[in-house]
Amino acid sequence: MTTSIPQNEAREWTSDEYAPRKEDKFSFGLWTVGNRGRDPFGRIVREFKQALSDNGMVVPMATTNLFFHPIFKDGAFTSNDPTVRAFALQKTMRAIDLGAELGATTYVFWGGREGTETDAGKDPVVAVKRMRDAINFLCQYVVENGYQMRFALEPKPNEPRSDLYLPTIGHMLGFIYTLDHPEMIGLNPEVAHDLMAGLNFVHGVAQALDAGKLFHIDLNDQKGPRYDQDLRFGSENLKSMFFLVKLLEDKGYTGPRHFDAHAYRTEDEQGVWDFALGCMRTYNIFKGKARRFNADPEIQALLKEIRGGDQTYGGLLNGYSSETARKLKEATFDIETLAKRGLHYEKLDQLTVELILGAR
Amino acid sequence: MTTSIPQNEAREWTSDEYAPRKEDKFSFGLWTVGNRGRDPFGRIVREFKQALSDNGMVVPMATTNLFFHPIFKDGAFTSNDPTVRAFALQKTMRAIDLGAELGATTYVFWGGREGTETDAGKDPVVAVKRMRDAINFLCQYVVENGYQMRFALEPKPNEPRSDLYLPTIGHMLGFIYTLDHPEMIGLNPEVAHDLMAGLNFVHGVAQALDAGKLFHIDLNDQKGPRYDQDLRFGSENLKSMFFLVKLLEDKGYTGPRHFDAHAYRTEDEQGVWDFALGCMRTYNIFKGKARRFNADPEIQALLKEIRGGDQTYGGLLNGYSSETARKLKEATFDIETLAKRGLHYEKLDQLTVELILGAR
Amino acid sequence: MTTSIPQNEAREWTSDEYAPRKEDKFSFGLWTVGNRGRDPFGRIVREFKQALSDNGMVVPMATTNLFFHPIFKDGAFTSNDPTVRAFALQKTMRAIDLGAELGATTYVFWGGREGTETDAGKDPVVAVKRMRDAINFLCQYVVENGYQMRFALEPKPNEPRSDLYLPTIGHMLGFIYTLDHPEMIGLNPEVAHDLMAGLNFVHGVAQALDAGKLFHIDLNDQKGPRYDQDLRFGSENLKSMFFLVKLLEDKGYTGPRHFDAHAYRTEDEQGVWDFALGCMRTYNIFKGKARRFNADPEIQALLKEIRGGDQTYGGLLNGYSSETARKLKEATFDIETLAKRGLHYEKLDQLTVELILGAR
C-alpha cells in the first residue's frame, strides 16, 4: 500500500521552487522507510482508515506480497504446485478486499518469483497460461464484487529468480491483450527494471502511454545491467530521467509519481528522509527544465526545422486508399538530396545537455 | 529473400544422423554468404523464378532493405521527414509486389534505423503512431491486392541506432494488438537480439507461440549484451539453444528454421560452408537431445514429481465462478509444509546438463 | 574457511567415471550448505582441529567476513572512518592467527563493501592507497609472525556496493604490483564475478596464470551481467566452462578446485547435496572432454594447420636485436595472400562444440 507523502518533512531541508507540494502527486510505499518484503498490515485496518481520514490522505494503490514467504519459492500464480497457485489466489482476493475497503483504485501485481532458474522444470507456454488464468480469475472477482479497481502489472527481467516471465513493459503489454478483460489491466513500469535489461525506459513508457496502459509508475534509478538497485530517483541517469519527466508532463499523465526506491545502505533515519526529499526535488527540477525546453527559442526553432522536411508527400501519409497507394508508387524521390540532409541532432542534443546542466 | 538450403553442401562434410535433410525446413538468407545490407535483386526476377522452379526450391520469405541507404539514417517509417516516410512506403509496396510474384507468404520487417540517438529530436509516442500508420497502410495494401501474405516484425534493442523502437519480442507483441489487422501480423524473433538485452529468448518465443504469433524465427547466437554478433547457431549458449530447439519441436512449430548468422570474419569461402553446415548440424543434435529428454525415464519421473504437488485444490483452478472463489477464500493451507517442500530442480538441471553434454 | 569435500555424499548418487575422488582437489566453503555471511567459527577451534585430524582433512584457505556487519557499510580497509579501518585490521590479524593455527596457507580477501554508491564521498585515488596500506600492513604482520601464508585477492565489480574498487582480475593484478610484497599476493578469481562484467573469464585466468598469480579459484556460474547468482558450476556457460577446465588442467594448476556456489533457493537439504555433487561431476565431465580434445586427431590436425602459417619470419620473433629489427624492416610481405588465408576457426569451433555435446 502506498500513501501520498506527508508535507512536513519536505519543508525541513528547503523551501525553494523545487520543494515538493501536494499537487505534485508524489507517493512513497510505506515500506520505503521500513523493511521491504513484509506485509505492512496486521489487524489495524480501522485505525489506519481513521488515520488516513484525519490527515486527508488517500491510499491510491494496494498490493500483496507473493514473493517473500518461501511458499512462493517457485512462483505464486505460475508455481508448479497447484496448492501454491490456489493459496496465491486466496491471498490476493483477501488483499483486493482490503484494498477496496481502504479505497484503493489500483491493484499492483509484481510477480517476484514468477520465473525459473532452469527451463528444464517449467513449460514456458504453460507458465504464460497459468498467469493468464490467474489474472482472468481475479478480474472476474473484482467485477463480481463491484469493486472500482483496475490492475497494474509490474514487469521485471530477473532477480530474485534467474529469469522472470513477462520481463519488460513490452512483454506485459503483449500479455494484457490476451486476457479476458484487457480494458481492466494496465502497467506499473519501474525505471530500474527496464534499465536492468539495458532498454530505453522512456520509449517503453511512451508505448504504454500510446496504448492507454500507463496506470501507475515506479520511479527510481539504476546503473545499467546489474543487481536491482532502487536508487534515488534521478541520481544516475540524469539525461534519461529528464526525458522521462518531460514525457510524463508533456503527455498529461495524471497518476501518482510513485517513488519505489531505497536509501543507500550507509544511511541512518535522517539519511532516509534526505533520500525521500531528494527524489521529489529532482523530479521537480526536471519538470522545470522540461518547461524551459518547451519554451527555449533556439531549441524550438531547431526542432521545427528537424521535424519539418519536405511536405510534398505529407498528404499521402494520412491513411490508406487505392488512390494514395497508386500516387505513392508512382512518385519520384530525389534520394541523393534526401540522403545528404543534415539533421542537426548533435546540436539539438548539445543544447539539451546544456539545458539539463543549467548552462542555458 | 531466403531460400531453402541446397542439399549438396551438407553432404560434403558428414553423412551422420545430424546431417541436414530437406524435411528439416532449414533456410538461409541469400546474403549470408554474400555481403549484408545490399538488396540482392536487380532485374533478374524471371531468371530467379526459373531457377527456383528448376531446383524445386521456394521463397518462403521476402523483405526489403530500409536501413542501409543513408536516406534512412533517421529511420524509414518513423523518420521525422515525411518524404522519407513516403519513400519507405513506396519501396516496401514494390518489394511486397515482388515477393508476391515469387510466392513469398511471409514478409519480414526489420526496422534497423527506426530509433534515436537522442530523445530530444523525436517524440516517442509519435514514433509508435508513425510505425502503426505504416504497417496499417501496408496491410491494407496487401488485402486490396489479394496477396496471400502476412507480416513478421523483427525486434532489436539497438544497433545501428543507439535505441531502437519496439526493442523486444514483448514490445512488438504489444504493438501488434494496436494495429487494424492484428491477425495478419506476427513476429520474426532473432536469438541474438533478445540476448543483447540479457533476456531469456526461450521465454520470449514461448510467449509468441502462446499468442499464435511465431511466424518466422532467426536462429544464430550471441555472447550477451554487446554488439550484434550473429554467431553460428548454437555456438555459444548451448543450454539455452537446447531449450529453444526443444520448445520449437515440442510445440510443433512448422515454419522455417532460418539461420540469420554470419561466419567469423576470419573465414574464407570454405569456412562459410563449414559455418552453414555447423548451424544445421547443431540444430539436429539438439533436436535429438530433446527427444532423449522426453524419453529419459529418470528425468521424466522427476518432472512428474515436480509438477505433481498436492491436487486438493487443483479443481479450483479451472476458471472463475462465485462458488470457486468462495471455496478458495475459505480454504486452509498448510503453509509451512508447502514452504519446506524441496523441488529437485538442482538434480533435474544437472541431469539435463549431463544429457546436453552427452554424458547420459 | 574451507574443507575438502567429504567422500561419502559423492557416492550416493552415482559411481560412474565422473564421480568425485579425493585427488580431484575439490573443496567447498563451510557456508555453502549453511547461511552465507556469518563467521563460521566461535570457540570451537580445538574441537575443529581434532575433527580435521580425525578425518584426514585440511583447511587450505582462511578468510574473515569484512562485509556482513553494518560497521562495514562503507567498506573495511577503504572506509572513510579511520576507526573502522583500524577495526578491520584487528579483525583480520585475528583471523590470520586462527588460520595459521589451523594450517591454512592461503588467506582470501574479498572486500565486499570496498566501494561506493556515489563518487562524491570518497576519493578513488585515496581508496586505492588505503587498500594498499592495509594489505602492506597485513603482509608485514604475516612476515613478522613467520606464518607460511600468502594472500589471494578476490575481485568483484559490484554488489553489494554499487561499484566496488579493483573490480576485475586485471585491476587486482595491476594493484598487486604496487604493493611492498607482490610475491606474497595473488588472486582468487571467481567465475560469476567476471561474467557480471561480461568479460571472458578464461582469458582473465590465463593472464593470472601467466603472471604466476593464480593462488586459488572460485568456481560457479552466472547468466551474464545481472545480480550475483553463484549458480552450480557448469550449469550455464557450458562452452566457456569447458575451456576453463581445459586451461586449468592443461596448465597444471595445482590448487584447490573450490566451488563457491549456492543451490537454487527452491531446494531442500537433499537438493543442496544434489547441487554439490553436480558441481563436481560437471568439472570431471569437462576434464574428460579436455583430454579427448587433446587426443582428437581431426581437431589436432586442424590446430596444427591453424597455428602453422608461413615460418619464414618465425626466426625473427625470438627477441630484439638490431639485426633482427633491420631484417624485419626490410622484409617484403605478400599481404594480399596472407589476408586471403582462411583460418578454419568455424570448423574447429564446430568440432569443439560437437565434442562438448558428446556428438563426437
Added chain:
Amino acid sequence: MTTSIPQNEAREWTSDEYAPRKEDKFSFGLWTVGNRGRDPFGRIVREFKQALSDNGMVVPMATTNLFFHPIFKDGAFTSNDPTVRAFALQKTMRAIDLGAELGATTYVFWGGREGTETDAGKDPVVAVKRMRDAINFLCQYVVENGYQMRFALEPKPNEPRSDLYLPTIGHMLGFIYTLDHPEMIGLNPEVAHDLMAGLNFVHGVAQALDAGKLFHIDLNDQKGPRYDQDLRFGSENLKSMFFLVKLLEDKGYTGPRHFDAHAYRTEDEQGVWDFALGCMRTYNIFKGKARRFNADPEIQALLKEIRGGDQTYGGLLNGYSSETARKLKEATFDIETLAKRGLHYEKLDQLTVELILGAR
C-alpha cells in the same frame, strides 16, 4: 595521429565561458571528421610537418592501424601466423619512426583484432606472451633509436573481435608490470570501452593515476554494455563524466584531453563541427562545476564530517610496526555505535546532483 584543435571553429557557435581555448589541451584525431580505419598518411610527411609548423600545432600522439586490413583478421601481435606477427612489427617500427620524426612523444597501441571468436584456436596464455614479446621488442627499438617516446596501451573488452585480450584498464595495468620496461609503458583508457563492461571508469582512471600510468585519455560516451558507440563526450553519463573531469582536474593530469568520438550518423559536415564543439564545451562546463563543488560550503562541510570519524586510532594507520600491530590487536571498539553512524551520502549525492543540474 592527432592534432590540437584549431581555434576558429570553436568561435563559430559561442563565445561564452565554456568556449574551448588553447590552454584546455583539447585534441581530436584526424579521423574524427573523416573515415575511421584508414591510415591517414601517404607521402605527405613534409607538407604535414610544414603545416604543423605554420599553425603552431603539435602532434602529441602517433599510432598505426593494426586492425583494418584483413591481414589482421586474427590479430597482429597475437596472430597465430608468425608472418602476420612479423609484418605487424614492421608496420609499427615504421610508424614509430614517422611519429618520432613528427615529434610525437606518445605512441598508442590499440589492438583491435587481438582476440578470439573461439577459444579453441588460440592458447590464451600464449597470446599474452606474444603480446609481451611484441611490446618488449618495440620498447627496445625505441630505446636503441634514442626516441623520446613512451607507449600508451588502450584496452577494450570486445568488438570487432568477440573477446579482446587485456580487456580493461586493470588487465592492461597488470600486463605492463610483466614487461621488460614497465616505466616506458602506460595507458590510454577510453570512456566507452570500460562502460561496455559496465565498469566505473572514474575508478579505473584513478587506479591508473595512482600507478603513474595515465599517459593519455580518450574521451567520449557510451550507453552501457552494447556496441561501441563513441558518442559525444558527456552526452550520456552526465554524472559520471562530471566525476571524471573532476578527477582529471583535481589530480593535475597534464596530458591531452583527447576526444575519440564520432558524430551521430545523421549529421552532415556542420553537424560534425557541432559535435566537436559540444565535446569541448561539456568538458569545460564540468570543469567549472568541479571548481564549484570544491568551493561549495555546504558540500565541503558535509565532506569534512563524512571523512572525519573518530580519530582515536588514526595514528595506528600509518604503516606497520610490531608495536602498532600489538596496539591494534588489543584495542576495544564500540562496534554498535560505529555501525549506527549515518554517513550522509544521500544528502551529499543530492547536493552534487543539484550542482550538476545547475540548481545550486
